[in-house]
């Protein structure tokens with residue numbers, strides 16, 4: 281949990297320094313839900329998440345170096361620098377990503393469950409998604425198929441009380457999300473997502489039940505993100521006092537307190553854990569910074585297009601000359617203007633930052 285916290289704080293900083301591009305969604309405050317869950321999964325179980333999953337990959341064992349390098353868009357990143365923050369992926373550790381489409385990972389989780397069933401393996405898929413995602417059509421469709429086909433999937437809602445700037449009670453007719461799949465025959469349970477021991481105990485029970493009975497279940501973990509939805513969020517939808525209230529329940533600090541009180545850890549162990557996290561993250565930034573960017577000629581690698589016969593083939597299998605729509609002048613005027621003014625703004629911004637000494 282310490283490593284995730286440090287990693288995320290640093291990712292935020294690197295984003296402000298324009299080292300990490302694209303979007304950045306931090307899960308600071310949600311560490312107990314993440315770690316409590318991954319700590320009771322088997323190595324061969326599958327995990328699939330959303331666009332807020334740096335911590336999920338770290339908790340699954342993906343090296344911090346590779347996660348940071350992905351944020352930096354470098355070749356050494358988990359997705360070769362092509363995915364960025366929202367698309368961390370580590371097939372080796374069965375962390376199946378990182379998806380930007382809200383609710384888009386739900387049907388994929390059903391697919392992973394179907395694969396386990398088809399191969400007659402007793403692996404379980406844990407699918408983590410937000411409260412907002414529970415309103416998507418994908419949610420209902422996936423619950424129905426998962427229940428009907430008895431797929432071994434634990435669906436885990438990371439209920440952080442907001443979908444972007446919209447509070448739970450303003451976006452969901454039923455606010456007890458653990459009940460939301462009851463109509464599909466899937467039982468749910470609400471747990472305290474700020475308490476790592478409770479998450480471990482309850483998620484473990486769900487995983488083992490799903491493994492044994494081969495039927496899906498739903499867990500709603502109550503948690504909170506201290507930072508905005510993404511790096512660009514003015515947070516006008518909540519009071520600072522609300523954030524402070526949740527900080528009182530900080531998953532890391534409360535767990536440390538418990539360990540100290542019970543004599544399981546001493547102050548020096550806690551210090552050592554924090555120092556180790558600091559060192560790992562410092563090293564990750566250095567590694568990412570020194571890693572090469574993907575070569576320009578690899579731009580079309582691992583991209584796919586639909587052919588005229590509606591089959592899929594990779595872009596680099598095509599003839600090398602530019603194809604329809606690929607030349608700058610083919611772009612519609614509006615898109616071209618937008619791209620040009622974006623580039624001009626980026627230039628202004630970098631000038632401003634170097635003037636103000638924001639950058640190195």
Ligand SMILES: Cc1ncc(C[n+]2csc(CCOP(=O)(O)OP(=O)(O)O)c2C)c(N)n1
Nearest residue numbers: 332380381382410411412413440442443444
């Ligand atoms: C299908 C779809 N609709 C809208 C968006 C824009 N969007 C990105 S994140 C988000 C909020 C999702 O909230 P929640 O599921 O609670 O997850 P959280 O961000 O709180 O972790 C929205 C609406 C999107 N990415 N995909």
Ligand SMILES: [Mg+2]
Nearest residue numbers: 410411442443
């Ligand atoms: Mg949410």
